[in-house]
Amino acid sequence: MKYYVTAKDVAKLAGVSQSSVSRVYFEGASVSNKTREKVLAAAKELGYRPNEFARSLITNRTKIIGLVMKGIHNPFYPEVLKQFTTEFNKLGYSILFVSTNNDEIQKEDIDMLRNYNVAGVIITDASLSLNVTEDFKENQVPLVLFNRKIDNDQFYSVCCNNLDASEKIAEYLIEKGCSKVAYIAGNANTSTSRDREKGFTSIIEKNNVTLNKYTSDYTYEGGYKTAKKIIAEKKVPEGIFVANDIMALGVVDALRENSIMIPAETKIVGFDNIEMASWPTYNLTTWEQPITKMVEHTVNYLMAEMVEFSGYTESLEVNGALIVRKTT
Amino acid sequence: MKYYVTAKDVAKLAGVSQSSVSRVYFEGASVSNKTREKVLAAAKELGYRPNEFARSLITNRTKIIGLVMKGIHNPFYPEVLKQFTTEFNKLGYSILFVSTNNDEIQKEDIDMLRNYNVAGVIITDASLSLNVTEDFKENQVPLVLFNRKIDNDQFYSVCCNNLDASEKIAEYLIEKGCSKVAYIAGNANTSTSRDREKGFTSIIEKNNVTLNKYTSDYTYEGGYKTAKKIIAEKKVPEGIFVANDIMALGVVDALRENSIMIPAETKIVGFDNIEMASWPTYNLTTWEQPITKMVEHTVNYLMAEMVEFSGYTESLEVNGALIVRKTT
DNA sequence: GGATGTTTTGCATACGTATGCAAAAATGAA
DNA sequence: TTCATTTTTGCATACGTATGCAAAACATCC
Structure with a gap:
């Protein structure tokens, strides 16, 4: 039977009260160096560690961050997960991970967290x-x-500057001489895909360039199939902006299978700058999402709100950058 | 100020004791249907949910599983993470996620979990x-x-049948007519890489086929660089067994860059069967690791040990299968 | 209806920690 | 040394739930 070493045990061995043991482990509490040392020595001997559950019960707050993620198959997100985990661990917080298949988070997705x-x-x-x-x-x-x-601005959000980014991408493709372009959306219900479409469209229309729009699903397969469809319809444009990299890779592969030269015949731009985009096979031109900065802002905001809840909300947009490679 | 709804509140509204409320939410406790309904109604009205911390405190057990992961950049692992999360959630358990960079887990990696x-x-x-x-x-x-x-068999482990698999891969390459082959190891300190090397080597040597061995790091970059080195040394063999898929993709790309025909001049076999292996660009022959089965065994074992700790250990090996595609 | 057995209920307490309060100890000033 | 002030300590209690125990309610049978 495993026995749980408690503060009381440590107190007994150290010859102090349980309160003193508690104070040693509670940041900001006042303890003399003498008792602190006695306590730490005893704790070490017994292998004591404070019980987080008891702590949370009494303070009514936890050191757990819930992270809900959907598209872990998109290599963008494992990196996000890693960075969040690392940053929060540094701050003494743990990550409770939840995986979902819902585009819209449902009650059961967050039951655990609550x-x-x-x-x-x-x-x-x-x-x-x-x-x-x-x-x-x-x-x-x-x-x-x-x-x-x-x-509605009911919640704090951290995104890349999707609108601005997609405008720049449109300008870039026009500059490169495309007179007929396409946009392949991810899930049409997502703000990111909509914003990217909006920014891209506005510039394209302003320049009287022909634009066709397609909707896919943010997966490699989706990009691949959409491109095949475009090819079958003989509507291959001179430039395609794909709403994320993993789809873009599918598009590239489909075009290649049909011997359509990239970038000579068609130029491809992705979004995210996932690792694979830089692989020599693909060398995908894309928009870099500044994950590290986005994570940093998220962490800072959460930490502040956890100290004192304000309910302040904002749609924060972090600037990324166009990464030009060989598909344009 | 947010107020926490407790069992006591529910009890008051429902006109029963706190114990009865507790029993409604505790599986296996005996409550009459009448009180159960009264309690559930009251709970719903107040938005009550049992406090997991208080529960854990008193039962001295939790419903949290710690998951420590290193190579989340290898697409094999996000899938593993997803499956574990899904399975354990079904069983009412949550996943506390820890990311590490250590090949050997250190005390600080598991501090949170403890x-x-x-x-x-x-x-x-x-x-x-x-x-x-x-x-x-x-x-x-x-x-x-x-x-x-x-x-030493101090712990329970769940792996693919690495030894057997790599033997089969060796036989397959020989059968395909390779008289000169190479093995590219992942991290040499890992049991998986060692086992794969061992099985592969044993068959190769038995057949008097020339074998060169290289060590890399389980990453795309690593595979790519190793292949470049092999090419520079003009030692390109007829067949290469690469310890995992993501490295294999790097190898494929490096060979292609140097116009070495796959599979005509060199055949490549990977390991894992990650999604990308099936992409048309790569079409990688590989060994499928049966993630679902591996996860299932892991979950079953843990659930059993959590009910009653036995300390039973075993090195479980689950059978995978060779997936033949176009790189061989 | 009464005796018996069974199920359900409430009471009281325990889990391991944090914290307000008052007592004790340490420190500083004179 | 003495007194006032500050720091440190221990006591007692609270957090929200589970559970052993005994009382109460219910069910069953003759």
Whole structure:
């Protein structure tokens, strides 16, 4: 039977009270050096570690961050996950990971998080259903939407400058001489895909360039199939802006299979700058999403809200940059 | 100020005792239908949810599984993560995610997990340092090494049948007519890479085929550079077995850059069967690791050990299969 | 209806920690 | 040394739930 070493045990061995042991482990409490040393020595001997559950129970706050993620198959997100984990661990917070298949987060997706009374929540690549937004609001749980935003500014969101980025991409393709272009959307319900479409379209239309739009699903397969369809319809344009890299790779492969020269006949631009985009086989021109900066902003906001909840919201947009490679 | 709805509140509204409320939410406790309904109604009205911390405190067990992962950049692992999350969530368990850069898990990697008194731990693609093994043993924390094993059978491990698989791969390459082959290892300290090398080598030597060995690091870059080196040394063999897919893709790209025909001049076999291996650009012949089965075994073992700790250990090997595509 | 057995309920307490309060100890000033 | 002030300590209690125990309610049978 495994026995749990408690503060009381340590107190006994160190010859102090349980309160003193508690104070040694509670940041900001006042303890003399003498007792601190006695306690730490005893704790080490017994292998004591404070019970986080008891702590949370009494302080009514936890050091757990809930992270909800959908598209872990897109290599963009494992990197995001890693960075969040690393950053929060440094700060003494743990990550409770939730995987979902819902575009809109449902109540059952966050049940676990609420049961554990998490200190804050990050939702990546997903939106929120109505009853979930209410739940968050009502319970004042600090929340960040990462790489998504919702129309009303009810929540804090951190995104790349999608609108501006896609405008620049449009300008870039026009500059490169494209007079007929296409946009391949990811999931049409996502703010990122919509914003990218909006920015791209506005510039394209302003320049009287022909634009065809397609909708896919943010996966390699999706990009591949969409490109095949475009080819079958003999509508291959001179330039294609694909809403994310993993789809763009599928597009590239489909075009290659049909011996359509990239960039000579068609230029391809992706979005994200995932690792694979730089692989020599692909050498994909793309827009770099500044993950590190986006993570940093998210962490800072959450930490602040966890210290003192304000409910302040904002749609933060972090600047990325065009990475020119060999598909344009 | 947010107010926490407790069982006491529910009890008051429902006109029963706090114990009865508790029993409604505790599986296996005896409550009459009448009180159950009263309680559930009241709970719904107040938005009550049991506090997991208080529960854990008193039962001295948690519903949290610690998952430690290193190589999240290898697309094999996000899939593993997703499956574990999904399976454990179904069972009412949550995943506390830890990311590490250590080949050998250190004490600080699992500090968080121990503080939260996790019910079980899964460690993927990493080994254990000595003081960590002791910690686990001493505290009887159910543990599974996933896709790694350690020499002594101190812990339960779940792997693919690496030895058998690599033997079959060797036979396959020989059958295909290779008289000169190479093996590109991942991290030489990992059991997986060693086993794959061992099986492959044994068959190759038995057949008097020339074998060169190289060591890399389980990354695309690593595979790419190793292949470049092989090319520079003009030692390109007729067949290469690469210890995992992501390296194999790097190898393929490097060979292609140097116009070495695959499979005509050189045949490539990878390991894992990650999604990308099936992409038309690569069409990589590889060994499928049966993730679903491996996850299932891991979950079953952990669940059993969490109900009643036995300390039983075994090196479980799950059978995969050769997936023949166009690189051989 | 009464006796018996069974199920359900409430009471009281425990889990391991943090914290307000008052007592004790340490420090500083004179 | 003495007194005032500050720092440190221990006591007692609270957090929200589970559970052993005994009382209460219910069901069953003759």
